[in-house]
Amino acid sequence: QYEKLWLGLSLLLIVGFVATVTYGAVGTPAISMIGDDGDTLNPNAIDDHPEFGDPGVEKVGESEYAAYVVARQFMFQPDPIVVPANTTVTFYVTSADVIHGFSVVGTNANTMVIPGEVAELTVEINDPGEYGIVCHEYCGNGHHGMEGLLKVV
Template identity: 70%
Template sequence: MHIHKYEKLWLGLGLLLIVGFIATITYGAVGAGVTMVDESGEVVNPNNLSEHPEFGDPGVEQVGENEYDVHVISRQFAFSPGTASPITVPANSTINFYVTSSDVIHGFSIVGTNANTMVIPGEVAEITVEAEEPGEYGIVCHEYCGQGHHDMAGTMEVVPQDEYNGSEQ
């Protein structure tokens, strides 16, 4: 059986594309270092967050030299802290965010950083951000959470180390 040279060319290109797609998917799943959401995070009762040790009074807490934990509650249609008062952290520090929801599914994204997660009632999402440069960063909800969703926004302020007062929060 004779196969025309153009048929061989298209067959070769098709096989090359298949191998390329498989390589791309493999790299995206294994090589890029992207981790998927799993069930390893803490579980809380969304109806009793006020009684939880960290979420009862959410905010910023220094846990080491240049390392801070920030507990945030997402609720329709605000972040606490973040919306009414900004989350204030010092520059050149590591910020560990622990975010949960008290009502419905929300999103939590800090514009200009790697922080981007879905916030599910009863589950605690953990995100680590390196706050290098002073500035103001917007916090947005990127999951539709109701008719006031478009107003659900907040602020994270990164201030110079010498201007930071840990008792502000």
């Protein structure tokens, strides 16, 4: 019956160890602000930045715009994203759930979108038109239909 005791003890050890690791993982959130660098870690990206609560486009300078975009299963918000032609647009993209992709079709604007992180990419927007946005990271059974629209007016 000693075997049972040892089994119980080692199980207890394993449970304790896992609990420690888990506590360590959630106990030390890394908080930082958008714009510190290109790709910042922030487990509460959406909650901490009101811009993502009502995602949209903001004028931030002479012909400069900021576009806040939330990717979630299986859409991009806002949809469409509307920006004026002949401007420079910085996209701040985060995810509300799982890893997504953000790719503006026909351009090299393309990034991974990771929950808890804000991906930042700056794009010169010249010609008016409609540009498709697609998710290029598998994100679930609706992945293939996950599309958005960038409208340049």
